[in-house]
Amino acid sequence: MASDQSxxxxxxxxxxxxxxxxxTIIEMGGLTEAQxxxxxxAFINRDVDLAYRIIDDDDRIDELNYEVDNQAMRLLALRQPxxxxxxxxxxxxxxxxxxxxxxxxATNIARRTVPLSEAPTIRPVHVIPRMGRLVxxxxxxxxxxxxxxxxxxxxxxxxxxxxxxxxxxxxxxxLLTYMMEDTKHITPCTHVLFIAKNIxxxxxxxTNVCETIYFLVHGTRLRENRERKTxxxxxxxxxxxxx
Amino acid sequence: MPKDQDISVAQVPRHxxxxxxxxxxxxxxxxxxxxxxxxxxxxxxxxxxxxDLDVPERAVTALIxxxxxxxxxxxxxxxxxxxxxxxxxxxGSVTIDGRDIYDRSLDVVELRQRVGMVFQKPNPFPKSIYxxxxxxxxxxxxxxDRGELQDIVMESLxxxxxxxxxxxRLHEPGTGLSGGQQQRLCIARAIAVSPEIILxxxxxxxxxxxxxxHIEELIDELxxxxxxxxxxxxxxxxxRVSQRTAFFHLGxxxxxxxxxxxxxxxxxxxxxxxxxxxxx
Numbered sequence: 001m002a003s004d005q006s007x008x009x010x011x012x013x014x015x016x017x018x019x020x021x022x023x024t025i026i027e028m029g030g031l032t033e034a035q036x037x038x039x040x041x042a043f044i045n046r047d048v049d050l051a052y053r054i055i056d057d058d059d060r061i062d063e064l065n066y067e068v069d070n071q072a073m074r075l076l077a078l079r080q081p082x083x084x085x086x087x088x089x090x091x092x093x094x095x096x097x098x099x100x101x102x103x104x105x106a107t108n109i110a111r112r113t114v115p116l117s118e119a120p121t122i123r124p125v126h127v128i129p130r131m132g133r134l135v136x137x138x139x140x141x142x143x144x145x146x147x148x149x150x151x152x153x154x155x156x157x158x159x160x161x162x163x164x165x166x167x168x169x170x171x172x173x174x175l176l177t178y179m180m181e182d183t184k185h186i187t188p189c190t191h192v193l194f195i196a197k198n199i200x201x202x203x204x205x206x207t208n209v210c211e212t213i214y215f216l217v218h219g220t221r222l223r224e225n226r227e228r229k230t231x232x233x234x235x236x237x238x239x240x241x242x243x
Numbered sequence: 244m245p246k247d248q249d250i251s252v253a254q255v256p257r258h259x260x261x262x263x264x265x266x267x268x269x270x271x272x273x274x275x276x277x278x279x280x281x282x283x284x285x286x287x288x289x290x291x292x293x294x295d296l297d298v299p300e301r302a303v304t305a306l307i308x309x310x311x312x313x314x315x316x317x318x319x320x321x322x323x324x325x326x327x328x329x330x331x332x333x334x335g336s337v338t339i340d341g342r343d344i345y346d347r348s349l350d351v352v353e354l355r356q357r358v359g360m361v362f363q364k365p366n367p368f369p370k371s372i373y374x375x376x377x378x379x380x381x382x383x384x385x386x387x388d389r390g391e392l393q394d395i396v397m398e399s400l401x402x403x404x405x406x407x408x409x410x411x412r413l414h415e416p417g418t419g420l421s422g423g424q425q426q427r428l429c430i431a432r433a434i435a436v437s438p439e440i441i442l443x444x445x446x447x448x449x450x451x452x453x454x455x456x457h458i459e460e461l462i463d464e465l466x467x468x469x470x471x472x473x474x475x476x477x478x479x480x481x482x483r484v485s486q487r488t489a490f491f492h493l494g495x496x497x498x499x500x501x502x503x504x505x506x507x508x509x510x511x512x513x514x515x516x517x518x519x520x521x522x523x
Contacts (some may be wrong), residue, residue, distance in 0.1 A: 009519070009520050009521050010520050010521065010523060011520060014520065080479055081519070082478065082482075082506050082507075082518040082520075083506060083507060083508065083514075083515045083518050083519050084496050084515060084519060084521050086507060087507065087508070144285070196432045218508075219507060219508025220508065
């Protein structure tokens with residue numbers, strides 16, 4: 001992770017500890033991205049073996065999350081970080097929690113892939129890989145923004161989430177019509193809907209990470225306004241409460 | 244200037260967000276003391292450059308910075324302790340409640356009654372605990388009789404959080420107390436003359452963590468009634484006890500702001516470098 005400081009700490013081991021913390025986050029980010037990609041693949045290819053592997057591999061991310069907690073706690077206790085360093089440690093805690101949650105969503109997708117692999121295919125499924133690709137690109141960019149401490153990049157990723165939300169809303173409507181058409185569609189459509197919802201939530205957690213990076217760099221809160229809710233958005237919020 | 248002159252931070256034009264910060268602060272809190280264009284020279288050597296700082300009333304202002312940055316010099320200007328140093332010259336203004344303390348007509352003894360000081364090493368007089376505290380009120384003629392003097396002494400010891408520990412041995416020598424107790428005795432001595440402002444020059448640097456915690460707790464209580472300016476090398480201490488923090492570097496006031504802001508999001512990279520323990 002690039003440092004925004006002109007030099008390292010006078011106490012070199014402090015630098016090493018902060019670097020180790022940042023690297024753990026980057027590793028977590030890479031693994032989470034890979035888990036998400038694998039989950040989408042398993043879904044597309046109806047690959048149950050891969051799905052089970054994803055479920056098993058989630059432990060590794062949970063472990064890293066635990067490691068980040070430990071390292072951060074140690075740094076807070078032993079180094080009493082200040083200013084940028086303090087924000088760095090707090091940001092690591094927050095980002096690892098978001099990444100851990102994103103990985104959980106990938107696992108959820110893998111879990112649904114198992115029963116879905118036995119159900120008949122439904123047409124709106126093609127939106128899932130597109131949504132997945134979008135979220136994966138966001139994840140890749142947000143990790144880059146973290147490594148480069150690039151708040152601007154984080155803000156642009158933050159905006160990209162709008163598209164994910166829009167895709168989710170339109171998929172939701174499409175699935176509703178399918179379910180109304182034939183009750184046999186209800187089970188697979190519900191699974192697909194939940195998967196889409198999981199991907200949409202991943203996007204939300206990526207935006208949290210964006211906000212954390214912005215705070216890390218600037219020390220202030222990111223204040224951006226999303227465009228006003230579209231009509232379809234309102235339709236959606238009539239049916240389910242906003243998260 | 245001592246060793247830190249080799250610090251490779253360019254003497255860029257001073258960045259002092261003081262104006263904006265103080266506009267906000269002055270709305271919230273009245274300034275007790277202010278300095279404007281304060282310059283201090285030791286012979287030819289300039290130790291402070293154009294310091295504009297406002298000290299809010301009934302709050303703790305911490306002065307931080309590396310050794311030789313001028314923070315102690317600045318503190319000593321606030322009660323004219325620099326007057327006693329040969330070759331020391333002060334220009335600019337230092338005001339308390341709007342009145343310039345370097346005004347010729349001002350009585351320095353009266354000034355030092357209004358602006359008390361606590362030093363790095365506890366320095367009780369070689370007298371009894373009681374007399375240490377009674378000394379100031381006596382010379383300032385603050386008590387009409389013995390009863391009144393006794394009241395002042397007891398009240399001061401109480402405020403300094405020391406009374407319970409010494410009430411049975413008030414006539415034993417002050418030098419027989421522990422370091423932390425001696426420092427609280429010095430604080431009791433300082434507050435006995437009812438100052439408005441208390442200056443503290445690293446009051447805890449000679450104390451253990453427990454004694455330090457007692458002093459910090461005391462500082463927090465004292466700010467209800469006094470305006471406190473504290474110089475400290477311990478940044479955690481500055482963060483814990485103060486509401487405002489001013490960072491000095493190479494004789495300049497680099498940055499001043501609310502303590503929480505200075506320690507989480509300082510605006511100047513020199514402040515950041517110092518408080519995070521980095522120097523290139």
